Amino acid sequence: MNNQRRTVLKSGSGAALLGVLAAAGIITPGMALADWNKAAFDAKSMADTLKALGVSGTTDSKDVQVTGPDIAENGAVVPVGVASTLPNISMVAILIEKNPNALAASFVLPEGTEANVQTRVKMGQTSNIYALVKSDGKFFMATKEIKVTLGGCGG
Amino acid sequence: MGNPMKIRAANKDGVTEVKVLVSHEMETGQRKDSAGAIVPAWFITELVAKHGDKVVLTSEFGPSVSKNPYLAFKFKGGAKGEKVTVSWKDNKGDSRTDEAAIN
Numbered sequence: 001m002n003n004q005r006r007t008v009l010k011s012g013s014g015a016a017l018l019g020v021l022a023a024a025g026i027i028t029p030g031m032a033l034a035d036w037n038k039a040a041f042d043a044k045s046m047a048d049t050l051k052a053l054g055v056s057g058t059t060d061s062k063d064v065q066v067t068g069p070d071i072a073e074n075g076a077v078v079p080v081g082v083a084s085t086l087p088n089i090s091m092v093a094i095l096i097e098k099n100p101n102a103l104a105a106s107f108v109l110p111e112g113t114e115a116n117v118q119t120r121v122k123m124g125q126t127s128n129i130y131a132l133v134k135s136d137g138k139f140f141m142a143t144k145e146i147k148v149t150l151g152g153c154g155g
Numbered sequence: 156m157g158n159p160m161k162i163r164a165a166n167k168d169g170v171t172e173v174k175v176l177v178s179h180e181m182e183t184g185q186r187k188d189s190a191g192a193i194v195p196a197w198f199i200t201e202l203v204a205k206h207g208d209k210v211v212l213t214s215e216f217g218p219s220v221s222k223n224p225y226l227a228f229k230f231k232g233g234a235k236g237e238k239v240t241v242s243w244k245d246n247k248g249d250s251r252t253d254e255a256a257i258n
Contacts, residue, residue: 036200041217077221099219100185107228108213114170114229117212120221122183 040103046130049095049102055132055139061086064142066131072123075148081118086135089115098127123148162255164239171233171257173204173211175226175241183218199224202243206233233257 040052050058067081082092092115093106104121115133126147133140158178165172177199184196196218204212211230233239235257242252 036215041215079225081227096219100183101217101219103217104219105217106215110210110212112209112231113211114231116229118225118227120225122181122219122221 037106040106041101043103044101046095046097046102050132053093053103053106053132058132058139058141061133061140061142064131064133064140066129066142066144067118068129068144068146070145071147071149073149075123075125077120078123078146078148079118079120080129080146081116082131082133083117084115084131084133084135084140086115086133086140089133089135091132091134092117093132094119094121095130095132096121096123096127097130098125099123157249157251160241160243160251160253162239162241162253164233164255164257166233166235166257170229170231171206171239172227172229173239173241175202175204175224177202177224177226177243179223179243179245181216181218181220181222181224185218197245197247199243199245202226202241204228205240205242206230207237211239 037052040049043049043052063086064084067083068078072078080094082094089109091106091108094104095102096104105119107117109115123146128143128145131142160178161176163174179199180197181199182194182197184193186194188194198218199216202214202216203210212228214226216224237257238254239257240252240254242250244250
């Protein structure tokens with residue numbers, strides 16, 4: 001089985017989904033400082049989450065890096081990080097496609113704060129993790145698949 | 156009020172790296188207890204970090220951030236001895252603020 005190819009296929013379908021979302025043009029910006037974005041955190045699918053975050057059209061970018069283990073033995077504590085070299089990044093979000101609610105955390109970065117955050121998240125099952133970054137008013141994404149070992153064997 | 160956060164802030168070459176370890180259950184609201192009743196969601200929703208009076212990071216968390224959340228980030232500036240303050244708020248209205256000096 002060619003794992004690389006499978007990953008590409010998956011991320012390909014994700015991008016198509018985003019395209020549809022952008023084309024629909026029913027997106028309103030909703031990120032307000034110090035006001036928890038309930039709609040975004042309650043959203044179940046990736047598409048609904050992005051809509052609630054006010055994201056209109058994303059581009060896959062090599063300049064956004066998602067870091068994390070290839071295989072997580074314990075889905076309750078999965079270290080993930082997002083870093084990017086893109087200019088003027090004002091927002092970073094971490095989304096986990098197959099969790100009950102896709103959005104795990106979002107960060108607003110004022111000027112002077114580097115686009116480099118690390119945290120730990122829970123994952124219910126093997127899933128793609130998406131890093132969403134807002135640079136110069138445009139949205140960029142990157143993805144990484146993390147496999148979660150559910151059994152306790154650590155295999 | 157929760158237990159104190161562990162905050163480390165270190166300046167290197169003009170960039171301050173902040174690492175925060177918060178003590179919080181981060182209950183998702185999906186889990187059931189031994190009697191089969193759903194354990195209500197209880198998690199941090201907002202966390203704000205400041206350097207002096209300047210906000211350096213605003214974050215919003217969902218319940219899928221791990222128990223006892225860890226967060227690391229970097230900002231430009233900051234000098235030894237200056238204060239970094241971190242505050243969080245959870246969905247039950249609880250909150251806590253702790254501060255640490257930059258090393």
